[in-house]
Amino acid sequence: MEFTVGQIAQLLNGKVVGDEAAVIRSAAKIEEGKPGCISFLANLKYESHLYDTKSSAVLVSKDFEPKKEVSTALIYVEDSYSAFTQLLEEYQKFTQQTKRGVEQPAYLGEESTVGNDGYRGAFSYIGKKCVIGERVILHPHAHIGDNVTIGDDTVIHPGVRIYDNAVIGSHCVIFANTVIGSDGFGFAPQPDGTYKTIPQLGNVVIEDHVSIGSNTTIDCATMGSTIIRTGVKIDNLVQIAHNVEIGRNTVIAAQSGISGSSKIGENCIIAGQVGIAGHLTLANGTKVGAQSGVGKNIKKEGLSLSGSPAYELSAHLRAQALVRKFPEIEKRIQDLEISKAEAPKTGSAD
Structure with missing residues (x-):
């Protein structure tokens, strides 16, 4: 054109x-x-x-x-x-020409409803008692479990697995091979050294205008919901554990991991390969640099963090500048020690 x-x-x-x-x-x-x-x-x-x-x-x-x-x-x-x-x-x-209609074979479970003007690709699966909104696109091999709700104008790409009871909002995009609602990592240690599986009975709630990249995993809650708020953008290969909550308009880059029950505020920026420990809270507007490890609560809004363990960016940059000078500092100390050892000893004459 x-x-x-x-x-x-x-x-x-x-x-x-x-x-x-x-x-x-x-x-x-x-x-x-x-x-x-x-x-x-x-x-x-x-x-x-x-x-x-x-x-x-x-x-x-x-x-x-x-x-x-x-x-x-x-x-x-x-x-x-x-x-x-x-x-x-x-x-x-x-x-771009948007596909419409139903390709065969495609499965629709009992008591499930599908809105108008959508697309269901070949080998897509919709379980029982699902509610699928208007103009929803389900690409081939998308799997929707039982009791799932998907809002209007959402696009589910090939190979996505959405487990039972998940709630997906409107205008969302979930890219290929992402898994929504699999069990969280819950195991209770036993006296004999083994681990007992803790049933994961909650679900995942994804609000409107959320984008989730390929091969990302969002675990269901042990109880209650793992929640991804409106406007969140998640890259490929991200792990979000059970009972995590991600605030509105936060962005998370590839290969980051957020441990269970942590709460990330609104408008945060989580760069690539960041690790966030469990049961933490990050204030609104927090920015975490690539490969950082966050191990404590961040209460002040708008802070920029870097390093592992992560601390304020300005302090981290000063520390890195000092690290680069360590060889020079070491040489200066050695030179001072040599000079001191070689200096003639003075004292009062008898």
């Missing part, structure tokens, strides 16, 4: 500096742009590419000022990254 730079600017409520009539056919990274492509500049470390990109247009934020002459058309918007996301969403609406 083709759009002019002017049409795109109008869609994004932007202002054009350059050729409004230039035709856009596709999107590309700014360093890989070609004529007919649109790119964006959000991170200024890529600014050098702006001056030699072949893209026909580049989205930039409203406060950006180029340091040199630019040959491409610039579209000034409120936020270039958000605008580019919006543009891709609109393009997807035009180009």
Whole structure:
């Protein structure tokens, strides 16, 4: 499909500096742009590419000022990254064909209901007494257990397993091979050294507008619910244990793990490979750097943490700077000790 730079600017409520009539056919990274492509500049470390990109247009934020002459058309918007996301969403609406109807074989359990205009792929399974909303997409080999509720416009990708009694909200996306509602890691030690399995009787509740990446596992609660609040975004390969609660609009990157009964606040950022111990609370707005290990409650809102064990980012950076200087400090101490040993001894004459 083709759009002019002017049409795109109008869609994004932007202002054009350059050729409004230039035709856009596709999107590309700014360093890989070609004529007919649109790119964006959000991170200024890529600014050098702006001056030699072949893209026909580049989205930039409203406060950006180029340091040199630019040959491409610039579209000034409120936020270039958000605008580019919006543009891709609109393009997807035009180009992506959404499947509808029921492929065979597909199983629908007794007393289950399915809303209109949805899709059930081949070998998808819906258990008993489920309520599936309007326009829900179940890709092939998706498994929905008994007594599950799924809200409108939610997409379940191939191979997803949703266990009994789970509640999934509207406008959610769950990617391939994720498991929702399997047993939490509950075992009671016995006097003879063995472990007795603790029945996991709760469920998982996922609210609206949640995205969950591939191969992620969210365990059901021992009692009550494991809860993922509205707007949460979870990456691939994340483990969320039983009775965890994730606050609204929190994002969690790949290979992170959250132990049982911990509560993560709203608008938190959990980077990749973070480990969070059990029964902890992280305040709203907490940011945890990659490969950090959180072992205590974080009560102050908005803190940035790093390290294992994790502590405030500013202190962690100072400590790392000192660590890098340790060889120099050690040499200085050794030199002082040598100088002291070689210095002539003084004393009063008899």
